[in-house]
Amino acid sequence: MSRPNLLCIRLVxxxxxxxxxxxxCQYFTNECVFTSRDLTDLQYFxxxxxxxxxxxxxxxxxGKYVGFNKQGQRDADYWNNDxxxxxxxxxxxxxxxxxxxxxxxxxLLDKTVQPKVHVRSVKKASxxxxxxxxxxxxxxxxxxxxLTWLKDGKPVTSDVTSTEEMADGDWFYQxxxxxxxxxxxxxxxxxxxxxxxxxxxxTYDLEPSVSESDTNKIAIGASGLVLGVILAxxxxxxxxxxSTGRILVPH
Numbered sequence: 001m002s003r004p005n006l007l008c009i010r011l012v013x014x015x016x017x018x019x020x021x022x023x024x025c026q027y028f029t030n031e032c033v034f035t036s037r038d039l040t041d042l043q044y045f046x047x048x049x050x051x052x053x054x055x056x057x058x059x060x061x062x063g064k065y066v067g068f069n070k071q072g073q074r075d076a077d078y079w080n081n082d083x084x085x086x087x088x089x090x091x092x093x094x095x096x097x098x099x100x101x102x103x104x105x106x107x108l109l110d111k112t113v114q115p116k117v118h119v120r121s122v123k124k125a126s127x128x129x130x131x132x133x134x135x136x137x138x139x140x141x142x143x144x145x146x147l148t149w150l151k152d153g154k155p156v157t158s159d160v161t162s163t164e165e166m167a168d169g170d171w172f173y174q175x176x177x178x179x180x181x182x183x184x185x186x187x188x189x190x191x192x193x194x195x196x197x198x199x200x201x202x203t204y205d206l207e208p209s210v211s212e213s214d215t216n217k218i219a220i221g222a223s224g225l226v227l228g229v230i231l232a233x234x235x236x237x238x239x240x241x242x243s244t245g246r247i248l249v250p251h
Contacts, residue, residue, distance in 0.1 A: 026050045032097035039101065044093040048075070058086075060093045112197035113172065115140030119191045120207045122178075130159070130180040133206060135191035139172045146194040147177040150203065152187060 034042040044060040056072040058065045064080045067073030115137035123132035135147050143165045149156040159180040165173045189206040
């Protein structure tokens with residue numbers, strides 16, 4: 001499966017200038033942004049914020065600072081007149097971005113965790129109302145994933161609703177897809193999962209559901225087993241008590 005179309009890396013550090021008297025705050029961010037793994041469209045940005053407002057920004061594609069307000073424009077003009085400073089910023093695309101991106105990719109984006117997948121029925125068919133099946137994928141990384149319903153090996157696109165990938169808050173994600181389905185004898189329902197952690201799409205069959213009659217049979221059988229164990233234990237206790245109370249009479 002292909003990676004997400006947009007890869008954006010933000011290797012950010014802050015340089016803050018604080019004034020305790022007036023409470024002003026100015027800080028700089030450095031960002032590396034790209035959409036291709038070969039970094040052919042790599043861009044470097046240094047952005048200046050003043051009291052949380054974007055003040056001015058240097059872009060490697062423009063080659064100079066651009067101001068976003070009056071004071072920002074004055075500062076941009078001042079920095080742009082410092083040739084050595086601007087040349088140094090132009091070099092950051094190699095020193096800062098190209099140096100750190102491979103490290104970031106190898107330690108984060110290239111890491112993958114396979115999803116745990118379950119396909120089950122969440123609502124039984126009743127009369128004219130269809131059954132509802134759910135395909136769930138849990139604890140996977142990275143976020144991009146694709147779930148496809150299959151009937152006898154053929155993709156199903158109608159009567160399907162899916163949720164967006166949801167973050168668990170621990171770097172992992174989960175996603176769910178529902179299919180409204182009228183059961184047919186002999187029909188095979190599966191969920192195909194495509195994810196970066198797989199070398200090929202993986203297919204998971206619908207987990208067999210236990211019918212109400214089967215559930216009753218299992219409950220009756222379990223109850224009988226428990227009762228049998230209790231009676232056997234009671235019989236053993238009774239036998240031991242009777243045995244200890246006997247007195248052997250010599251012949």
